[in-house]
Amino acid sequence: PIKACIFDLDGVIVDTTHFHYLAWKRLTNELGFDITEEDNEQLKGVSRMECLRIILSIGGVSTSADKLYDLAEMKNRWYLEHIYTMTEQNVIAGAVEFIDAVQKAGLKVAIASASKNAGIILDKLNLRDRFSVLVDGNVVNKSKPNPEIFLRSARELGVEPDSCIVFEDAISGIQAANNAGMRSVGIGSDDMLKNAHLVVPTLGAMSLEDLFSLENF
Numbered sequence: 242p243i244k245a246c247i248f249d250l251d252g253v254i255v256d257t258t259h260f261h262y263l264a265w266k267r268l269t270n271e272l273g274f275d276i277t278e279e280d281n282e283q284l285k286g287v288s289r290m291e292c293l294r295i296i297l298s299i300g301g302v303s304t305s306a307d308k309l310y311d312l313a314e315m316k317n318r319w320y321l322e323h324i325y326t327m328t329e330q331n332v333i334a335g336a337v338e339f340i341d342a343v344q345k346a347g348l349k350v351a352i353a354s355a356s357k358n359a360g361i362i363l364d365k366l367n368l369r370d371r372f373s374v375l376v377d378g379n380v381v382n383k384s385k386p387n388p389e390i391f392l393r394s395a396r397e398l399g400v401e402p403d404s405c406i407v408f409e410d411a412i413s414g415i416q417a418a419n420n421a422g423m424r425s426v427g428i429g430s431d432d433m434l435k436n437a438h439l440v441v442p443t444l445g446a447m448s449l450e451d452l453f454s455l456e457n458f
């Protein structure tokens with residue numbers, strides 16, 4: 242039986258994807274090149290340092306190890322400038338309502354995010370108290386598609402992996418959920434997230450009926 246739902250944060254509950262994009266774009270412009278929204282797709286669910294490596298390879302730029310750290314810091318400062326302007330408007334429509342319905346149905350809920358800023362974002366939007374478990378980029382260092390982030394969430398929730406449903410917008414995140422032996426719901430487009438057990442455009446389009454239909458997988 243399904244006992245818990247594990248939610249990714251960026252792109253599932255809050256629309257921070259564009260803020261990440263603007264901050265990375267600013268960094269590439271400083272370095273003398275540019276990235277597109279399409280390049281940004283590859284960065285979803287990927288840790289900050291891993292994103293930086295991908296970006297530098299797009300621009301054909303190489304730097305020393307400590308310079309890498311400075312560049313990542315700079316990107317994060319610009320990203321946080323956007324984060325501090327966020328309001329409830331940036332919560333994806335219907336997300337909170339679905340999470341509330343899941344809890345009312347007696348299931349546990351956790352956040353599993355690659356972001357080191359997950360706590361800041363949840364606090365800023367007054368969402369932190371809704372989740373009994375938060376596993377983020379500060380405690381997990383193996384990037385999705387490694388299943389560690391979801392396995393740790395299940396452990397902290399006190400449930401078995403096969404009784405968890407994961408909600409994810411990133412291809413790497415769907416793979417991580419599947420690798421953890423969990424059922425996965427892709428948030429976004431069908432053709433991108435074809436390895437998910439179910440795909441919906443947003444959490445707001447998800448019903449409890451859809452959720453429990455996954456029991457049969």
Ligand code: B16
Pocket residue numbers: 249250251252261284285286287288289292317353354355356357358359378411
């Ligand atoms: P930060 P998620 C991920 O969050 C984002 O999708 C990804 O684009 C970002 O690089 C990563 O967090 C790290 O974020 O720089 O804030 O630590 O989708 O796993 O919630």
Ligand code: MG
Pocket residue numbers: 249250251252253285286409410411414
């Ligand atoms: Mg995401």
